[in-house]
Amino acid sequence: MSFVSPEFVLFCLFFFPLYWSLAEHPRVQRSLLIISGYGLYATWVPAFAAILAVYSTVVWALGRWMRHALSPRLPLLLGLWLAGSFLLSLKYYEFVRETFQVVLQNTGFVSLLPVLDVVAPVGVSFFTFQAVTYLVMVGRQPASARSWPDVMLFLSFWPTLFAGPILRADNFFGQLDDSGVTRRVGRPRRAWLALYLIALGLVQKVVLASWLSSQVVDPVYRLPDQYASVSLAAAMLGFSLQIFLDFAGYTLIVTGLGLLLGFRLPVNFRQPYLARNLSDFWTRWHVSLSSFIRDYIYIPMGGNRRGWGRTQLNVLSGMLISGLWHGANWTFVVWGLLHGLGVVVMNGAQRAGMPVWPRWAAQALTFLFVSLAWVFFRADSVPQALQMLQGLWHSPSGFWQSDQLPWGGLLTITGLVFGLSPWALVWERFAVAGLGRLGAGRAGLLLALVLCAVIYFGPEGVPNFIYYRF
Structure with a gap:
C-alpha cells in the first residue's frame, strides 16, 4: 500500500x-x-x-x-x-x-x-x-x-x-x-510540524515530481533519439529535480507520520543541491545511507587512518557499494564509480592546493556533475545513458526544438527549488507558527484545501515512489 x-x-x-x-x-x-x-x-x-x-x-x-x-x-x-x-x-x-x-x-x-x-x-x-x-x-x-x-x-x-x-x-x-517527563513516544510530537511536513511532501511528490516524470523525463528517456540536444539537457535537469522532489517528498511524509507516532526520524536531506562539492553533497543527500556507509563500511575498512592513498581507495569502495546498494545493474555501478572518482579527484585537487571557488561557481559545478551522473541512475542501460550524454552535442534531431517540452513548467519548478532551498528552514518555522496561530479549525481547513489541490493537480492513479524499488 x-x-x-x-x-x-x-x-x-x-x-x-x-x-x-x-x-x-x-x-x-x-x-x-x-x-x-x-x-x-x-x-x-x-x-x-x-x-x-x-x-x-x-x-x-x-x-x-x-x-x-x-x-x-x-x-x-x-x-x-x-x-x-x-x-x-x-x-x-x-x-x-x-x-x-x-x-x-x-x-x-x-x-x-x-x-x-x-x-x-x-x-x-x-x-x-x-x-x-x-x-x-x-x-x-x-x-x-x-x-x-x-x-x-x-x-x-x-x-x-x-x-x-x-x-x-x-x-x-x-x-x-525514554521515560522522562518529555517522553513523547506514543503521542503526537509537534503535530503542526508533522502536518506541514506531510502536506509539503505530498506537493513535492504527487504534484511536482509526478509532473516532471510524465511531462519531461519519461518521454525523453523513452525515445532519446527523437529529441534535440536542448531537450535532452532539459530531461537531465528534470530528473535531477524529480528524484530530489520524489525522495525528499517521501522523507517529509514519513517524518511527519513518525512525529504523529511520537518518534523522531533521522534527517535524510539537507538541501543537497546547495552543496559546494561532492563530499558536501553526500552530507546532504540520503544522509541515513551515506552515514551508514561511513560508519559501518568506510571506517571499519580503515577510514582515513592508513595514509592518503588508502583513504581514497576506501572512499571509492564506499561509493561503489552505495551504487550497487541501489540495484543490480551496471548503471548503478557506473553511477557509484563516477561519484567515487569525483570525490577522489576533488581530494587530490585540494591536496595540491586548488584555490577555493566562489560559492555560486562551486554549487553550479557540483550540480552539473551530479546531474550528469544521474543520467546513469535513470537510464535502463549503460548504452542508453551514453546515448543521452552523446546527444548533448550530437543529436539526430539537431540542437534546438523549442516546442517539444513544457519549458514554462520546468523552469518554474527549477526556480522554486533553487529559490526556496536556502530559505527552507525559515519558511518551515514561519509556516508552522502560522498554522499554530490559525487554530485547529482554520488550520485544518487550510490543510484540507492543500490536500484537495494535490488531488486535483496530481496524476491519475497512485504514483510510485522511486525508492520503493530499492
Whole structure:
C-alpha cells in the first residue's frame, strides 16, 4: 500500500485515533504498531510479511546469543554474514549469473549457474541495513540485546519500512525507552510540524515530481533519439529535480507520520543541491545511507587512518557499494564509480592546493556533475545513458526544438527549488507558527484545501515512489 493512496488515508483515519488512545498502555500500543506494520507490508505480497517475521526472529535470536555467549564475535560475524548473504542472494544473484554468462560466452564456456525466479521483498535493502545496526549495537554492548517484540517492531516500523530513512538501533530504542517527563513516544510530537511536513511532501511528490516524470523525463528517456540536444539537457535537469522532489517528498511524509507516532526520524536531506562539492553533497543527500556507509563500511575498512592513498581507495569502495546498494545493474555501478572518482579527484585537487571557488561557481559545478551522473541512475542501460550524454552535442534531431517540452513548467519548478532551498528552514518555522496561530479549525481547513489541490493537480492513479524499488 502506497503512502499516497486513498486506502492509506483511510487507514490513517482509523489507526491514529486508536493508537493515541492507547498511550497509557505502551505494550498494547507497540503491539498495534507491529500488527499494523505487518499488515501494511502484507498488502504488497503476503509472503513478504512472513519473510520479514522469520528474518526478524533470526536477528533477535542472534542478539540473544551474543548476550549470553562468552564472546559476541562469532554470533556477530554470523549475523553480518547472514544479513549480507540474504541481501546479495535476493537482489544480486541474477545480476551475477548474467554477468558470468556473458563473460564465459566470450571464452567459449557456458555458465552452469541456475536461473532463480525470486522477487526481492519491498524495502529489503533498508531493513537489512537496519538489522546490521542492531547486530553491531549488541555486538559492542551485549547487554543491549532487546526482546523479540522490540526487534519485530524495529524492523517492521512502517513509516521507514518501505524506503527509509535507515534507522539506527540505538537511536530507535533510546526513544522507545525514554521515560522522562518529555517522553513523547506514543503521542503526537509537534503535530503542526508533522502536518506541514506531510502536506509539503505530498506537493513535492504527487504534484511536482509526478509532473516532471510524465511531462519531461519519461518521454525523453523513452525515445532519446527523437529529441534535440536542448531537450535532452532539459530531461537531465528534470530528473535531477524529480528524484530530489520524489525522495525528499517521501522523507517529509514519513517524518511527519513518525512525529504523529511520537518518534523522531533521522534527517535524510539537507538541501543537497546547495552543496559546494561532492563530499558536501553526500552530507546532504540520503544522509541515513551515506552515514551508514561511513560508519559501518568506510571506517571499519580503515577510514582515513592508513595514509592518503588508502583513504581514497576506501572512499571509492564506499561509493561503489552505495551504487550497487541501489540495484543490480551496471548503471548503478557506473553511477557509484563516477561519484567515487569525483570525490577522489576533488581530494587530490585540494591536496595540491586548488584555490577555493566562489560559492555560486562551486554549487553550479557540483550540480552539473551530479546531474550528469544521474543520467546513469535513470537510464535502463549503460548504452542508453551514453546515448543521452552523446546527444548533448550530437543529436539526430539537431540542437534546438523549442516546442517539444513544457519549458514554462520546468523552469518554474527549477526556480522554486533553487529559490526556496536556502530559505527552507525559515519558511518551515514561519509556516508552522502560522498554522499554530490559525487554530485547529482554520488550520485544518487550510490543510484540507492543500490536500484537495494535490488531488486535483496530481496524476491519475497512485504514483510510485522511486525508492520503493530499492
